[in-house]
Amino acid sequence: MQQKKHSISQILSNLNIEELNEMQKASLEASEAHKDIILLSATGSGKTLAFLLPLLEEIDWSNKLTQAIIIVPSRELALQIEKVFKLMGTGLKITCCYGGHKREIEENNLIQPPAVLVGTPGRLADHIRRGNITVDAIETLVLDEFDKSLELGFQEEMSFIISSLKNINNRILTSATTSVEIPEFVGLQKPKTLDFLSMQNEESAGLALEWVLSDTKDKAETLFKLLCHLGGRSSIVFCNHRDAVERTSNILSEKGIVNEFYHGSMEQRERDSALCKFRNGTVNVLVTTDLAARGLDIPNIRYIIHYHMPATEDIFTHRNGRTARMDASGTAILILSPEEKLPGYVDGSIVQIDLPEKTVLPEKPKWTTLFIAAGKKDKVNKVDIVGFLSNKGQLKKEDIGLIEVKDFFSFVAIRKTKASTALHLVRNEKIKNKKVKIEVAK
Missing domain, CATH: 3.30.70.330 (RRM (RNA recognition motif) domain)
Structure with missing residues (x-):
């Protein structure tokens, strides 16, 4: 293997990070002694760097073929990983492949094989079937958010992709939950499990939990009053269905709350526009489905509002992971209708918010x-x-x-x-x- 051309200290400098956290150090250390690693760590804890650094250690700079593949459940997560990899400044090529992106562009990008490939299962499988991806030199497989990418809807494509990769020597699987059984086709051999979830749950002082009672089953008025009460701070409102997202967004707009909505049925440009406006402060409120519960690394999100109750504890965890990231603080707020109760996984002693009678619209974004x-x-x-x-x-x-x-x-x-x-x-x-x-x- 040709000598590596990167240094961890230079990568950290490029990323404006002073030092690796304990989870990232453990991942790097484990990769030296183990071929397969399962990394369990909370959202926002720095898992991307925790698998990219070990991945880099396996790259042979003299080999001009694709050597590592990262499979993710959403295009947003794929783009986020691509962005971090480029900021690391190694000079290695990475190509991102996902549905909704023009396949012709990706095909052109794959003519000269990238060292690292990141993408969603459907699009990666499509490129492999078309012969666009050179798979022979791929030795490192990363499944980021594997609990989502190994769900039943993805398993056929995942099985096809992994069975096409005949020379995998290293596997890294990451997740913020422990809820999914890993299928045999992934090919794990005596994996080393690094579980940082329990420790981070104990140390998650940065996330506060609160709840507010809606007077009626329709929570729109309560949401409006809550957003006025929060005073225009950056907030994500989670709904369970796409039609509810648009309806809720429209109601807020009519009441004077500047916001954008975001869900999976939107065109790619519309999705990019909505996220960009939220990132750059054109709007401070994003109304969305659980599509935004993963892969969005937007700094300084102050509030997560559960307009609809999450279907599972895992979804609750991923939604909340959009705030209180790394060392920042944030608050998750559940809105309950009169017939709803706090889920069993939420401590019943959490603070209830009493909304003031008088509402004052937040200041409009500048x-x-x-x-x-x-x-x-x-x-x-x-x-x-x-x-x-x-x-x-x-x-x-x-x-x-x-x-x-x-x-x-x-x-x-x-x-x-x-x-x-x-x-x-x-x-x-x-x-x-x-x-x-x-x-x-x-």
């Missing part, structure tokens, strides 16, 4: 999001966008917020007070000598 119809494939990057908006849109540095560049389009947050003038100024201007559509993101 940012808006622009959609720019140009992205990575047009050779447009963040520096280009900042330069364009500064020079042509006459925006100052402090007027430009978070920028996200996708393959064919980009989103950028700008001060709401400057949006109208800036849009007028850039209307007939060009980015990279090309005139592109620029508008307020829908």
Whole structure:
């Protein structure tokens, strides 16, 4: 194996992390002595780095074929892992494959095999069947959030993928729960289990639990009052069904609560737009299904609101994992209708919130999001966008917020007070000598 070209200290510096936590150290140490590892650790505890570092140790830089594959249950999680891997700055290529992404783009990215491949079961299986993925050199298999990717709906594709990988030497399975039996086809051989769940449950002082009683079965009015009471802090509202997500979002909008909704039936651009607006502060409330309970690493989410009761304790755990991540604090709030009771896994002594009679609408967000119809494939990057908006849109540095560049389009947050003038100024201007559509993101 050719000598590695990365150092952990440099990777941590690139990620702005001072040192590995105990779970990450244990994973790295275990990988030196064991071929197969099961890593159980709470959401937000840093599991991505805990499997990427051992994975890197197995990479042979002289080998130009794909050597590691990471299988995840959602496109959001796949994109999150891709982002972390790129920020690590190793120089190794990673390719992300998932449903809703143009297969032609992925096929082009796979012509030169990436060292690491990350994706969802259906899309990865499709590429393997089409011969787009070179599987012979893949020796490391990671199943992130394996409790979800090994559920019955995924098992056929998972079995096909794993059976196609004939030369797996190392397996790392991660989860925030212990609820799933691991099928034989995964091929575990005397795995080393690292269980950090019990320790983190004892130390989870960062997460507070509260509940509020709704006067009626329909909880919309109570949710509205609660969000007013919370005062515009970053909040995710979880519903159990897609139609309930849209209905609840519309009710909040009509009452003056600026929000976005997010669920699996939306087009990819709509999903990207909703998440970007939530990340950059254009909206502080995201109404969603359990699709957002995994794979979203959005900093500073203060409140998780269970508008509908979670179906299982595992779902409750994953929802709550969107807040109080790493060393941050957060609060999970359950809204109960008159006929509902706290689930048995929730301590009955948790604090009940008494909502004030008078409601005051939270202050409106100070940012808006622009959609720019140009992205990575047009050779447009963040520096280009900042330069364009500064020079042509006459925006100052402090007027430009978070920028996200996708393959064919980009989103950028700008001060709401400057949006109208800036849009007028850039209307007939060009980015990279090309005139592109620029508008307020829908």
